[in-house]
Amino acid sequence: MKKIPSAVIPHLSIYYRTILESRKNFLSSEELSKLTYFSPSQIRKDLGYFGQFGIPSKGYDTAKLKRSIEKILGLDRKWDVVLVGVGNLGTALLSYKGFIKQGFYIRCAFDNDKRKIGKKINSIVIQNIKDLERTIRRQNIRIAIIALPKDAVQDIVRRLVSCGVKAILNFAPIRPYVNNKKAAILNIDLSIELERLAYFLKRNT
Amino acid sequence: MKKIPSAVIPHLSIYYRTILESRKNFLSSEELSKLTYFSPSQIRKDLGYFGQFGIPSKGYDTAKLKRSIEKILGLDRKWDVVLVGVGNLGTALLSYKGFIKQGFYIRCAFDNDKRKIGKKINSIVIQNIKDLERTIRRQNIRIAIIALPKDAVQDIVRRLVSCGVKAILNFAPIRPYVNNKKAAILNIDLSIELERLAYFLKRNT
DNA sequence: TAGATTGTTAATCGATTAACAATC
DNA sequence: TAGATTGTTAATCGATTAACAATC
Structure with missing residues (x-):
């Protein structure tokens, strides 16, 4: 089986979302291109990694393609999630409806602040x-979202990995280290994005 | 002047942050590599786009390099920012200290919910x-952060661009369209990240 | 001077685009 | 059958890594 380039997965997310919003039964790579700004070749190539979904001279059956992408991405099941850090951002994430739409259910939340412990947000204590x-061990949770100050991140990541967490979504401006790839870490780094903006503005205003 | 590849800018952010945390007066590309996981060649090449900052056989003077990167990225000045959408995420962003550290000051915030209008969060009405x-016109603001439901995004983007906003940080799972590149848009798309996680988990658990 | 590390050019790797035979 | 669009191979583009002469 050919290796899937890592850039392809985020593309699939965008094709998926585009199909959901389209009413059409068939979409050609040309039409998808108009909607997504990816080139038609790119789209055909990306989909080609996973099988043959199209019909020459017609395009892609949207209902079928939708189901195929769901299966490829793992959107056809639910995931239990733990949240660590219930500050401003953590609280916002606890109430974020988007997670559930993607099948991610925050089952428990942790903080070290005595004043927060025991409180209930969105029915989570x-x-x-x-x-x-x-x-985490008892509930057999495999996914963590951490919204912590950066000095707390590395230690919590170590603890999460030690009890079997396999994927971590990190919001602090730091890239935590994980031994022998025992878990995947995805960093959402607002600082880096802001600095990209600053760079852009510097030379365009 | 040679063109700067877009991948270089996020690298600079990481070098910058690494220097801030290091106590050393000099760091070689080899040492920076240990700290950042970028290859020594990569580091020398990235910095090479902007000038000659190193001293052969010694490495890079951290104080000088810090000032250079600040200048390149535009971290040596302040930026006024408008926030549109004060829901859960917007509220978290209003209280987020990280913005100020990068020189981004949220000067005003908007919502269409009558119950929120007039309220004060973090001294912003x-x-x-x-x-x-x-x-926006009166305060001459050039940067917007939008934390809106996705159906509201495109129209607000249009309005922002029409009154002179040049850069927009968007948190909704949609890629808004801007006429003739009148503004830069940076999308922070949690859905895409979650789907990357789901894909990873699908084949590793 | 000898040793170390830069800055830069050449080689490699990966992702995107173009081209076109296969096929509905 | 003719027209349209796929799937796939080849060409291009961009980013990363390797190599090494220049230099402190």
Whole structure:
């Protein structure tokens, strides 16, 4: 089986979303290109990694393609998620409806602030961070979202990985280290994005 | 002048942050590589686009390099910012200290929800969305952060661009369209990231 | 001077685009 | 069958890595 380039996966997300919003039964790579700004070749190539979904002279059956992408991306099932860090951002994430739409369910949340522990947000009780390992093991959770100050990140990542977490979405401006690729880390780094903006503005205003 | 590849800018952000955290007066590309996981060649090449900052056999003077990167990225000045959409995420962003550290100051915030208008968060009074253009023009603001439901995004982007906004940081899962590159848009798309996680988990658990 | 590390050119790798035979 | 659009191979483009002469 040929290797899937990592750039392809985010493309699939965009094709998927575009199909959801389209009413058409068939879309050609040309039409998809208009909607997504990816080139028709790119689209055909990307889809080609996973099979033959199109019909020459007609295009892609949107209902079929939708189901295929769901299967490829793993959107056809649910995932249990733990949230660590219930500050401003963590609270916003707890209430974020988008997670559920993608099948991600935040099942428990942790903080080290005594004033927050025991409080309920969106029907989730905030637990003491010292119970992290016990709860994660008991509930067999594999995904963590962490919204922590950057100095706390590395230690929490170590603890999460030690109790079986396989994927971590990190919002702090730091790239935590994980031993022998035991888990995948995705960093959402607002600082880097802001600095890209600053660079752009510097030379365009 | 040679063209700067777009991938270089995010690298600079990481070099910058690494220098800030290091106590050393000099760092070689080899040492920076250990800290950033970029290859030594990559680091020398990236910096080479902007000048000659290193001293053969010694490495890079961290104080000088820090100032150089600040200048390149535009971190040596302040930027006024408008926030549109004060829901859960918008509120979290209003209180986010990281912006100020990067020189981004949220000067005003807008929402269309009557119950929010007039309220104060972090000393910013939430204004009626219908006053958007007037306020932005008067304060001469060039940067917007939008935390809106996706159906509201395209119209607000149009309005922002029409009154002179040059850069927009968008958190909704949609890629808004801007006429003739009148403004830069940076999309922080949590859906895409979640789907990357789902894809990873699908084949590793 | 000898040793170390830069800056830069050439080689490699990966992703995007172009071209076109296969096929509905 | 003729026209349209796929799937796939070849060409191009851009980013990363390797190599090494220049230099502190």
